Amino acid sequence: MGRFNIDGVFYEAASYAEARAKHLLSKGTVAGSPAPVAPPPPVSGPAQVVGVPVRRESIQDASPPGAGDAGAGQRGQEGASAIQIVHRADSRDLDDSSIKRDRGFACQNGQWCIREVLCARTFVQKLLDPSLDTSKVGGFEFAATVLTPVQINFRQGATKVRLQDVMATIKRVLKDTRAFWVSTSLNEECGGYATRDDYNCYRFTLPRPLKHYELVLGETTNTLKKVERRSADQVPTLCMDGELADGSDSRIFAINSGPINDCEISFLTRIDQGWVELIKKKVS
Secondary structure, three states: OEEEEEOOEEEEEOOHHHHHHHHHHHOOOOOOOOOOOOOOOOOOOOOOOOOOOOOOOOOOOOOOOOHHHOOOOOOOOOOOOOEEEEEEEEOOOOOOHHHHHHOEEOOOOHHHHHOHHHHHHHHHHHHHOOOOOOOOOOOOHHHHHHOOHHHOOOOOOOOOOOHHHHHHHHHHOOOOOOOOOEEEEOOOOHHHHHHOOOOEEEEEEEEEEEEEEEEEOOOOOOEEEEEOOOOOOOOOEEEEOOOOOOOOOOOOEEEEEOOOOOOEEEEOOOEEHHHEEEEEOOOO
């Protein structure tokens, strides 16, 4: 049995299809009604592990009183405000050598992982100041490309990079070994992957809630505007756990994108193994 979120309502069921059927029944749907819409395309698949073990910066887990309860009501909430609980479907078990090596769920780009907090902070700085020279930041090469307007060939004539553009690139190279992000989902279905027998589903409770910021483009530099929650499907937000809008005091970074009632949360820093809970085990 698993717990599935259907349109903001949770059902105990053996599969997504069964949960969906319960939801339709509760709505009074009868035989002959249109078939339910299939789950959206996968947003959080298994990580591909490359390279050799690397040493990563540790993430401090000091959390304010009551932080463990801050996100308890957010699962399935449209445009959730401060994010503290996310999910990931993954074919690996927690005793997998790559998860042990990385002390959690890390991106595929080993050089980024070595200095992930520095790279994530540099990512924010480059968003704010596109002219920033990042050539001396190891592991940042692909991120610099993603943040360069001339590389946005799917938006001809673009002179500025939006978070939408960043996410478009992330979607295109999801399985690429240059990837410097880890995909998770706000909802437990994880884009349909969590309903498959060959995937585990994990829940992560972050030590501090992530706050939302929208990127506001300027003439030469940009700003980040703090918002309570996402405002629309096509308006991603940058999420950080610190108090400063430039990210200089944050150690957890992510981008919130996709439909606001089925968000993908792409982490720019690893997800610590101490935050994980197995909520659905794969069928061996």
